[in-house]
Amino acid sequence: MIIPALNEAGNIGKVMREVRAIAQVEVIVVDNNSTDSTAEEAEQAGAKVVIESRRGYGYACAAGVAAAQDAEVLVFMDGDYSFSPADLPLLLSPVLNDQADIVLGSRERGIIAPGAMPPHQRFGNWLVSRLMNLLYGISITDLGPYRAIRRQLLSELDMQEMTYGWPTEMIVKSARRGARIVEVPVSYQSRRYGHSKVSGTVRGTVLATWFILGVTFRYAWRIR
Ligand SMILES: Nc1nc2c(ncn2[C@@H]2O[C@H](COP(=O)(O)OP(=O)(O)OP(=O)(O)O)[C@@H](O)[C@H]2O)c(=O)[nH]1
Numbered sequence: 001m002i003i004p005a006l007n008e009a010g011n012i013g014k015v016m017r018e019v020r021a022i023a024q025v026e027v028i029v030v031d032n033n034s035t036d037s038t039a040e041e042a043e044q045a046g047a048k049v050v051i052e053s054r055r056g057y058g059y060a061c062a063a064g065v066a067a068a069q070d071a072e073v074l075v076f077m078d079g080d081y082s083f084s085p086a087d088l089p090l091l092l093s094p095v096l097n098d099q100a101d102i103v104l105g106s107r108e109r110g111i112i113a114p115g116a117m118p119p120h121q122r123f124g125n126w127l128v129s130r131l132m133n134l135l136y137g138i139s140i141t142d143l144g145p146y147r148a149i150r151r152q153l154l155s156e157l158d159m160q161e162m163t164y165g166w167p168t169e170m171i172v173k174s175a176r177r178g179a180r181i182v183e184v185p186v187s188y189q190s191r192r193y194g195h196s197k198v199s200g201t202v203r204g205t206v207l208a209t210w211f212i213l214g215v216t217f218r219y220a221w222r223i224r
Pocket residue numbers: 003004005006007008030031032055056057060077078079080082116190191195196197198199200
């Protein structure tokens with residue numbers, strides 16, 4: 001499991017302990033120059049901590065992939081304790097049962113705690129999901145960052161988006177390759193501690209919207 005984490009002290013230890021209680025999986029926390037004790041907290045709770053100095057969600061995820069050398073299946077999860085480690089078996093089973101190549105955790109199909117997702121984020125996810133369904137012939141309800149993917153598929157995708165576009169690129173390129181994309185319901189709650197870096201800030205929202213829409217359209221019209 002790969003957890004990109006930027007200033008998630010207070011959350012990351014709790015996330016780690018819950019993952020440990022659910023499954024014996026290797027957990028790689030990628031610290032992007034946090035200014036708090038994220039790295040120490042993750043290490044103490046048993047994570048392998050990788051440092052990526054280039055700022056960006058995609059850079060952090062890519063560094064995690066590089067560090068997870070032996071894993072055949074990779075799971076990505078946020079480090080702010082907004083997703084539930086208890087949903088991990090649900091995410092993994094379609095891949096392990098050879099029914100999917102990539103499994104997306106859908107908050108829309110699951111339970112969203114009151115106030116956990118700001119209305120603009122919920123609307124944006126709805127809109128982009130539908131756009132992707134139309135442009136790529138898939139059937140998804142959310143852009144869930146909590147997801148599982150076969151390593152083989154991920155390496156074939158040749159990921160280029162190293163910031164906000166990473167999760168979108170993974171979906172649209174998987175769709176273009178005809179990979180089996182399956183959604184499972186996951187629960188979502190507000191972060192416990194710390195500050196939002198994406199949807200809870202104006203800068204994060206504007207940049208995420210720009211990259212998500214840009215990547216969604218770019219690959220729809222690119223020649224194979
Ligand atoms: N390594 C790394 N992690 C990041 C970066 N930006 C965000 N993250 C992590 O990515 C996850 C998602 O970021 P959040 O700040 O929770 O974004 P959000 O879910 O839209 O916002 P909230 O509603 O506050 O939870 C968290 O685990 C962050 O720590 C980054 O630049 N580098």
